[in-house]
Every structure is written in C-alpha cells, then in structure tokens.
Amino acid sequence: MSFVAPVDQIAFILNHVVRFAELRGTDRFAEATDDTCAAILSEAGKLASQVLAPLNRNGDETPARLENGRLRSSPGFAEGFRAIAEGGWIGLAADPEHGGMGLPQALNMAVADMMSGACLALQLNPLLTQGQIEALEHHASDDLKALYLPKLISGEWSGTMNLTEPGAGSDVGALTTKAVPNGDGSFAITGQKIFITWGDSDVTSNVCHAVLARLPDAARGTRGISLFMVPKFIPDENGDPGVANSLKVVSLEEKMGIHGSPTCVMSYEAATGWLIGQEHKGMAAMFTMMNCARLGVGMQGVGVAEAALQQAVAYARDRDQMGPIIGHPDVRRMLATARAEIFAARAIGLACAVAIDLERATGDAEQAARAAFLTPIAKAYGTDVGCRVADAGVQVHGGMGYVEEAGAAQYLRDVRITPIYEGTNGIQAMDLVGRKLSDGGDAAIRLLDEVLDGARAAHADHEDLATPLWQAAETLREATQAMLERDLPERFAGAAAYLSAFARVLGGHFHLRAAMAGGAQQLALARVFMTRVLPRHAGDIAEAIAGLDDLAALDDAALSGDVAA
Incomplete structure (x- = not known):
C-alpha cells in the first residue's frame, strides 16, 4: 500500500497536546503562525507521500554501492534528495543568517517523522546534515560558518x-x-x-x-x-x-x-x-550534533512505526479468514495497541522539541532541563515503539509478513538500527538515571507534577482515565526517589526499566490531554493506552528498583549456559 503522511495527527498534537502555541508568543518564532505551520505540514506531507515513499523499496532492493571507488546511490535517491533540498527542508530550523528558515525545531521534527516513514534510508542524509549545521552554528568560527553553512543548508553539500x-x-x-x-x-x-x-x-x-x-x-x-x-x-x-x-x-x-x-x-x-x-573541546561540539540527531532518531522510530502500522491495517482489512482479520480480537489488540503507542511516542518527541524551542526563544533554564530530560526518553521510547510496531506488523501479516514480497519485513529490518545508533538505548537510559537525575530529581519531579496536575484537572470528566494515570505518576515519583538513593551501578541495572516507566506515564499524560481536546475516537484511543499500555509501568518500576544483586550473582559461565556453574 501507499504511505500517507500523518499530517492531521501531527497537527492535532502540536495544536492541542504539547505547548507549541506558546512559541508563537515569542519574538524568535512569531512567524510560526497557524497558516504557516499548516502549509509547512501539508507540503511536507505531500513530499513524503508522493515523492519519497515510492523510493523506499528501491533503496531496499537496489542498495547503495561502490563502483570503482565511487558511490552510486539507489535508483531515484538523487531526485528525491534534490526535492528535499530545493524545498528548503534541510534548513527548516536553521539560522536565517545563513539561508535557513529559522522555524521551530518542533516543525522540523514533525517533518522528520513524515520523511522517515516514507523512506528512512534517504531521510538519514538530511538528518546528519542538520546535526552538523547545529554544531557549526553553536561552535564554529565565523569563517567556517560563512563557508560551510550556506552550502549545507541549501543541500548543495551534505x-x-x-x-x-x-x-x-x-x-x-x-x-x-x-x-x-x-x-x-x-x-x-x-x-x-x-x-x-x-x-x-x-x-x-x-x-x-x-x-x-x-x-x-x-x-x-x-x-x-x-x-x-x-x-x-x-x-x-x-x-x-x-x-x-x-x-x-x-x-x-x-x-x-x-x-x-x-x-x-x-x-x-x-x-x-x-x-x-x-x-x-570536541565532545561539547559533537554532543550538540548528537543531541539533535538523538531526537531525530526517536522520530525516525515513530515514522517507521507509522508506515508499518498503515500497511498492517490495510492488510488486515483485506485479508479474509472467516471474515476480515481486522475484526479478530487479537489482531485488533495488536493494531490498537500499536496506534496508542505511536501517538504517545510522537507526542513525547514533539514535546521535547517544543521544550528545545522554548529554551532557545526565552533562555528559560527550566525548559533547557526539560528538553535535556526528555531527549533520552524520546530517543529510546520512539525507537522501541518503532521496533515493537514493525514486529507486530509482520505478525499481523502472518506467513506473508515473513516473505519479503509483502514489504512488512523491510520496516522491521530498517527500524532495528534505531535503538542502536546515536547512542544505544541502554546508554540513553543510563544518561537518564545518571546525568539527568544529577539535579536531585528536580526536572523529573516537575514533569510528574505536570502529569498529576493534568490528572486532577481531568478527574471530573474522565475519572476512568485520570485515576490510573494519577496513581502511576505517584508510583513513579516514589521510584524516582528510590533511584536517587542508590549508587550509579544499582541505578544503571534498572535504568532501561525506569526510562520505560517514565515514557508510559508521559504517554498517558499526553493521551489524557488528547482525550480532553479531541473527539470520540481520541477518547477511545486514550482508553486503549490506559488499559493496555500504562499498566506495564508497574512491572517496569519493580525492575527499576530491584538493584544489582540478582544480576551480579550470575557469573559469565552461567550466562553462557554452563549448568554446572
């Protein structure tokens, strides 16, 4: 099937779920009007759906190759890249002084989401270029900026x-x-x-x-x-x-x-x-580049998940086994859970981007801390969701999912790298419980307070959603305090689970906000998340605070399967 960029869902999240509207009140992003943003999302959606998505299979079946020492890209990639460059998409969030548009990073990440779902292999090129632009803007000499930034922003160079x-x-x-x-x-x-x-x-x-x-x-x-x-x-x-x-x-x-x-x-x-x-001081400059890329990789996971789910839904509608399989409860479970997790991961990523934008526009230290705390969560959860949804897409296809002809397997193969590059998800988790909790948990608690305030405000109208979210946030607050009382090795042993728990609670928070702002189907999707995804936070927290002793008790021989050990 053809990929359809999720323009409407992204616009809904920006307008009703995350704090994007606040950007328009700042001098830096005053030009990010409703009309401008709508036009940006619409045009990016057309580019992703109509130009880039048809190239995805080409990249898989005819890989890039070296020929007499020269690289030859996949068929159509040169034309696809030129469409990206000529549309100004590489410089969407770059400094206008060197040819960029100066628009919010949140819009840039929304575009990255759509382009990744269309053709991840090609989207990687502008993603890395954008990261380098960030590093040069913040760290390079004026001479280097003047020479390289206009060429990178225009897409003449990568x-x-x-x-x-x-x-x-x-x-x-x-x-x-x-x-x-x-x-x-x-x-x-x-x-x-x-x-x-x-x-x-x-x-x-x-x-x-x-x-x-x-x-x-x-x-x-x-x-x-x-x-x-x-x-x-x-x-x-x-x-x-x-x-x-x-x-x-x-x-x-x-x-x-x-x-x-x-x-x-x-x-x-x-x-x-x-x-x-x-x-x-190279690591400081490189981390500027990597932090931009890490959020972008999180959105790659979301984008591929979107594409994989769209194909799985289309297949489930058409596949008849005692009726279309989309009506079978277990298939329905996989598809509904996938859609709920994609919404949560997309909202977390866009919320992170908005925090980056607000810090840049206002210099607010709390927004800087919020962005820093959300970055490893957005990267790890977005890419984990990408893998889970692509895997579920193969399962929905049944035996055909395991056959390359169907195309479902490519999404799983493509997205599997995203939890690994730009800092493995394990490193993201260790960063979260290490460096990001080094403020005594202030940034974490501010986020949890926001979740709790939202649950209280929604309680009268949506008690069935607000109550489990409130309880989960309180439990996560206790787990955060428990993590702060542990030394780093013990924190690291539970880091991945702690990050997962935080992502699920934040996902519940954004689903609740969406349910309050949206219609019946948004409310139904929020119920799926609260019923089938949020409860998993309890297991995450149990693992997060379990410590290191059980892991340390197994020596290398036992891990390799030596029963005598």
Missing part, C-alpha cells in the same frame, strides 16, 4: 558525523585518530572511522565530515578530543569544491536494513581539516 572507530564505539574516549597542525591553521587528520552514515554521496557535490581526533598534546579520554571539519573536496578561493582531500571510502557495510543508506568505513591519510570550536 554532512556526516565521524565518531566510531574499530576499537572505540560507545567508549569514544578510546579513539586514536590523530590531528597534527600543518602550521597554516589547518590540521592533518589520520585514522580510520567506521559506521559513517552517508559517508560518501553522489547526490551532493561535496561531503563534509565532522571528525573527532586527538592533537599531539591531548590528554587521554574524552577531555583530549577535538572536532575537525574535513571535506571530501577542499573548497577553493570561491568556496566551491576544489582538489580532492586525502580521504576515501574503504568499503560499505552489508547491513540488515536501510540498504539505501551507505554506511561507510572511512580512511583519513593526513587529510586536511579545520578545527570546529576549541582545542580539546
């Missing part, structure tokens, strides 16, 4: 993120790539990077690599890392791609999914690069 090395994955501080001053303000970058998404491209005239490396006097660990701009072609005096830099794509990874997205092994051999930000 951007990448180069962190991972064969011996340095999640432990970024172990990287060994070197940067040696050339004496003219540039640096010679030498090393190898792996898992570089869209590390080469034939859809843009230059590929700009943001590369983490160590200067000769660098300290060990992450404190000694610097960030460098290393372009595929060194810009000439006119700012156009000039001579080729001394870097190359060694190979492309053969992956489980997102075949149309080239995942490159990159080799830098005294390649010329320029410092982004300060020496030895």
Whole structure:
C-alpha cells in the first residue's frame, strides 16, 4: 500500500497536546503562525507521500554501492534528495543568517517523522546534515560558518558525523585518530572511522565530515578530543569544491536494513581539516550534533512505526479468514495497541522539541532541563515503539509478513538500527538515571507534577482515565526517589526499566490531554493506552528498583549456559 503522511495527527498534537502555541508568543518564532505551520505540514506531507515513499523499496532492493571507488546511490535517491533540498527542508530550523528558515525545531521534527516513514534510508542524509549545521552554528568560527553553512543548508553539500572507530564505539574516549597542525591553521587528520552514515554521496557535490581526533598534546579520554571539519573536496578561493582531500571510502557495510543508506568505513591519510570550536573541546561540539540527531532518531522510530502500522491495517482489512482479520480480537489488540503507542511516542518527541524551542526563544533554564530530560526518553521510547510496531506488523501479516514480497519485513529490518545508533538505548537510559537525575530529581519531579496536575484537572470528566494515570505518576515519583538513593551501578541495572516507566506515564499524560481536546475516537484511543499500555509501568518500576544483586550473582559461565556453574 501507499504511505500517507500523518499530517492531521501531527497537527492535532502540536495544536492541542504539547505547548507549541506558546512559541508563537515569542519574538524568535512569531512567524510560526497557524497558516504557516499548516502549509509547512501539508507540503511536507505531500513530499513524503508522493515523492519519497515510492523510493523506499528501491533503496531496499537496489542498495547503495561502490563502483570503482565511487558511490552510486539507489535508483531515484538523487531526485528525491534534490526535492528535499530545493524545498528548503534541510534548513527548516536553521539560522536565517545563513539561508535557513529559522522555524521551530518542533516543525522540523514533525517533518522528520513524515520523511522517515516514507523512506528512512534517504531521510538519514538530511538528518546528519542538520546535526552538523547545529554544531557549526553553536561552535564554529565565523569563517567556517560563512563557508560551510550556506552550502549545507541549501543541500548543495551534505554532512556526516565521524565518531566510531574499530576499537572505540560507545567508549569514544578510546579513539586514536590523530590531528597534527600543518602550521597554516589547518590540521592533518589520520585514522580510520567506521559506521559513517552517508559517508560518501553522489547526490551532493561535496561531503563534509565532522571528525573527532586527538592533537599531539591531548590528554587521554574524552577531555583530549577535538572536532575537525574535513571535506571530501577542499573548497577553493570561491568556496566551491576544489582538489580532492586525502580521504576515501574503504568499503560499505552489508547491513540488515536501510540498504539505501551507505554506511561507510572511512580512511583519513593526513587529510586536511579545520578545527570546529576549541582545542580539546570536541565532545561539547559533537554532543550538540548528537543531541539533535538523538531526537531525530526517536522520530525516525515513530515514522517507521507509522508506515508499518498503515500497511498492517490495510492488510488486515483485506485479508479474509472467516471474515476480515481486522475484526479478530487479537489482531485488533495488536493494531490498537500499536496506534496508542505511536501517538504517545510522537507526542513525547514533539514535546521535547517544543521544550528545545522554548529554551532557545526565552533562555528559560527550566525548559533547557526539560528538553535535556526528555531527549533520552524520546530517543529510546520512539525507537522501541518503532521496533515493537514493525514486529507486530509482520505478525499481523502472518506467513506473508515473513516473505519479503509483502514489504512488512523491510520496516522491521530498517527500524532495528534505531535503538542502536546515536547512542544505544541502554546508554540513553543510563544518561537518564545518571546525568539527568544529577539535579536531585528536580526536572523529573516537575514533569510528574505536570502529569498529576493534568490528572486532577481531568478527574471530573474522565475519572476512568485520570485515576490510573494519577496513581502511576505517584508510583513513579516514589521510584524516582528510590533511584536517587542508590549508587550509579544499582541505578544503571534498572535504568532501561525506569526510562520505560517514565515514557508510559508521559504517554498517558499526553493521551489524557488528547482525550480532553479531541473527539470520540481520541477518547477511545486514550482508553486503549490506559488499559493496555500504562499498566506495564508497574512491572517496569519493580525492575527499576530491584538493584544489582540478582544480576551480579550470575557469573559469565552461567550466562553462557554452563549448568554446572
């Protein structure tokens, strides 16, 4: 079936569920009027549904490839990317000083949601470029900004993120790539990077690599890392791609999914690069890029879940087994639960984006803390929901779901990477219970107070929804206090479960707000979430506060299946 971008649901969430309307009262986003936002969502929906979605199968069946050392993209990807670039979508939230539109990140994430559902492998290209734009806007010199930002924003050039090395994955501080001053303000970058998404491209005239490396006097660990701009072609005096830099794509990874997205092994051999930000402060600049990408990846999970569910519903309507299977209770359960979780994950992601926007527009420290707290939840829950819904989509298709011809399997294969890249979901959870609770739980409690206030306000009209939500929020408040009383190893043992519990409670909160603002079907969907998804928070919390002892009691031999152990 054809993918239909969920324009109306996204607009409903922005207008009635999250605090998007507050942005219009700020000077920074005063131009984000109702008409402008409606036009943006409508046009992005058309692009996703009509231009990008037809390319999705091409990317899967005809992957990107290296041909005589040059990358060849999947059929139609160049035309699809040009439509993205020429529509101004890459620079939607970028600074107008360099050619961006300066619109809210919430709109940008809504567009990312739709484009990801249409064609995840292609959407990865602008996502990484947008992350690099963010890093340059916040950390680069004026000269670097003037040279690179207009080209990246226009889509003439694309951007990448180069962190991972064969011996340095999640432990970024172990990287060994070197940067040696050339004496003219540039640096010679030498090393190898792996898992570089869209590390080469034939859809843009230059590929700009943001590369983490160590200067000769660098300290060990992450404190000694610097960030460098290393372009595929060194810009000439006119700012156009000039001579080729001394870097190359060694190979492309053969992956489980997102075949149309080239995942490159990159080799830098005294390649010329320029410092982004300060020496030895590269992680700060890279985290700017990664935080943008993490929220974007959460929305990727939501987008693919949307596409997978749309196909599953269409199949269930048409598949006749003693009547259309969409009427069978168990199939109905899978589809309804999937729709309820997608709504929750989408709302959490857009709420996070709105908090980012409000902090940028007002400088409010509470909004900054809110955005920081919501980011790991949006990333992990959005991508977990993506995997769950894509898996359910295969199940709804039955045996045909396991056959590639049906197309359901591609969604599961494609989305499975999202809980892994841009910081695994386990790392997101540890960040939540570690760094994000380091304020003594203030940001967490403010969110829970908001949930409780909403439940109290809705109690008179929606007691059946408000009461379980209020009880869940109170239980989560107690669990938060229990986490604060534990040392980090014990917190980490329950981190994933704690994040899941928080996501379910926030999901209930946004469903309740939607039920109060929407019609009968929105109320029915909220009941599905409160009845079938929210109760799982109790099991999450039990695991979250269980501690480490039971896990530590199993040694490596027992984990490998040695019964004698």
